[in-house]
Amino acid sequence: MLWTVLLALLVLLLLQTQLSVCLRELRAGGSSPPTFSSSSSPSSSSYNATQQRLPGAIIIGVRKGGTRALLEMLNLHPDVEVAKAEVHYFNVEEHYRRGLAWYRAQMPFTLPGQLTVEKTPGYFAAPQVPAHVWDMNPAVRLLLIVRDPAERLVSDYTQVLHNRLTRHKPYQTLEDLLLRKGRIDPGYKALQRSLYHQHLARWLEVFPLEQIHVVDGDALIRDPFPELRKAERFLDLPPRISPDNFYYNTTKGFYCLLSAGHDKCLDESKGRPHAPLSSQAFKKLCRYFRKPNKLFFEMVGRSFSWC
Template sequence: MSPHTGTDTRRSCVRPPHFDILWLPRAAMRSVEGDPSDCVLVVGVSRPKMAATILVIMLLSLFLTFHILYDSALNSLQAASNDRPRPPTLLFSKQFYPSATRRLPQAIIIGVRKCGTRALLEMLSLHPAIQKAAGEVHFFDRDENYYRGLDWYRMKMPHSYPEQITIEKSPSYFVTPEVPERIRAMNSSIKLLLIVREPVTRAISDYTQLRSHAATAPSFTFGTSSPQRSFQQLALHSNGSINEAYRPLAISVYHNYIHRWLETFPREQILIVNGDLLIEDPLSQIQRIEDFLGLESKISTHNFYFNETKGFFCLRNETSDRCLRETKGRKHPRVDPLVISKLRRYFAEHNQKFYELVGEDMGWPEE
């Protein structure tokens, strides 16, 4: 190959202006003459600083790609278990998720016991903007917890983002005298959910649970009564009068407790949820709560399906179907209809007082 040929070939190869790399004609790389316009790239970087910069960019790209894939997989697994995304545990995760933290609740389900508080919490957790605490925290109603302070309480809450609402439920809050003032001291603008059911039905459900717990306890203690005694024997004295001191009946006198809350919080911060309708038509009550909490309506009919075996609605999200545990929906014992009528007449006056205090008529039967 003549010198002129090599010179012409090198001149025909154009070096990219912004890259310090070497282009050579293919003919220069072999002994057999080839196409003089056919050039090859010799891999290499002659400037160390540029090489280091390229290497750093490549490593950062790989790290970010891995981080995104990992986080996506983690969120998919958590969605399958109906959890909301938690802050990842990767290095530098706080820089990527600076606002994910445990927050004090902005809403609390304050009761009432055996009116569907657990079902309500699970239904609300279907909403992507709601984070629920696991279990009953019992912060405001138990002194040993309350005196541990708000930092202890906060650590019982799930991680959430600023646009989400953290919510917990402890049914005994409703009947504990100190609780309203304690909650107001934490957050005077908090939203409160009170779920109630027809009082006699609630009392029978309460009796059913107490009897179930007593039957499985190491020693049968049923308050001051034997677990073998029927609801009728406990709810009525031997002379047929109402046993007003019987705890399941006393809790059903809602006006005895709601007045404390109304003295502490404005009425507009308390939503009364109809527990009987939550069983029959859950969506109607959930939509009221979404509006009350200022949330965009996200829960719809596709989130519920009726389980014929259990006899109540179960929940459905994008990945799974689930029902409440077996202890929910226990079969109530048969109670003499005459006893039920007598108890409903007893509650009629108490119900009217409750209606007047909350400004809503629940329409509970009086016979």
Template sequence: MAALIFALLFFINHSPVASPRAIGHEPPSTRRLPDIIVIGVRKGGTRALIEMLRLHGAVVSARNEIHFFDRDTNYRLGPDWYRAQMPLARPGQLTVEKTPAYFTSVKVPERVVRTKPAVKLLLIVRDPTTRLLSDYTQVFHNQLEKRKRPQPLEDLLMRDGDLNLSYKALNRSLYHVHMERWLTVFPADSIHLVDGDALIKNPLLEMKKVEKFLKLEPQINASNFYFNATRGFYCLRAAGKERCLHDSKGRQHPQVAPAILQKLQEYFREPNRRFFDLVGRTFDWK
């Protein structure tokens, strides 16, 4: 009997223990502070960018814009509240959220670095004039939905024949002003710039750069994109399903007098140069 007990104990102590995965149990999913934040820019293509990021199996995204860092009422709720807004993620997956208002908010960079100093930041930028027109178009349609009468763009943009420098949409396109603030807090290698104009024309090329920046195993490929001639831009394909961005994306911009467009392009020339110097690259903007 003693020999039998000894043999049983030896077998138990020296038998391999099956891992949870081996017996059919996945490691538990948890909510955690984001590994990646899409900080902006508003109307630069942030929705397209995060939807394309979701094509990668190692990335999970928050469902809505959280506005944790730019809204004092949310920020006062603390990191635990912020974490609770995140999606469930398995070990090895990266969590991402996007709130375009972060880029232009004065308080946000310091708040982000205090909360998650090692976070990776994605900033998508477009031609400043195009971004301004898209910004106005969104506000225009929002006001129509609320049954309000939108102001014509010229009334907002011009004052006594000159550009109205207090127009918020104009200031959002002064990228160098806001970028300087972020670079005083975060090292340049923690911020990746996505070319929003290039993302529209060749989404795969831009997303391969994002994968590399995030150190993701290459997974997004040409089969994930198809051009929708009716919508006039690329849509997404994954797991046998096809989907396009919301109808609010790709709206036609208002007609603007050529003289006003020229004023805008001339005005942005120097700010653009300063932005290029700041980030060490150029973009194909007029």
């Protein structure tokens, strides 16, 4: 009996000591948020965190526009924590029926004052998503990263082709899918995803343009820092990302990230060589996008150097 009492007292003493340590570290963490480290594990990065919060910002698209690169670059900021995987909450009915508690559980642990960011590129083109996002939080900030729609289409097809080849499934050439009797087939899904003005119009029926920040995906590839500085301002974040956070990897052919002495490059699927498409078919594609692009430029009040 005496040994049981002594053991219980020892356990209580250890718990009290551990609680005191945790409280001290939590107070210290509240005034100085943890910095990004590409080598940190999920358990260590969330050690001082308090709870999972719904996102204050969402990267809504576009597919194959650079959403993963943008997310990883934003994650360099010490006041930002990101959902590591695409959640597909607002565009997959099975997920949406699970409710906000399920959605919150997919988010990272954060400290008070930190911004949670989620990205699912499928949100942009899904008709039901704008209203769903509004119901979650009418004040949420939205990031839309776009690139040349013709190049985006080819990249979209390239990813699908790679997946089919990996699974040893049959496939059609891009030209067969894109052209019907020598003319652009408007029913091709990858083409429809590149009609940015149609999808943005649905978002603007719900959200004001001021709540949607358009990121130039082509510029992000050429020189990441200026685009990241604009994103920081849009998200009301103090400027913490600097040119020193990026270096050009000549082997991969794109910029990689540097933080706290560690580097991080996007996986091998980024920068994958495009599937072949004849110059004649590509020119037809560019001509097809001229009017849609012009409408998109008018909607966002700026233009881009697209084909």
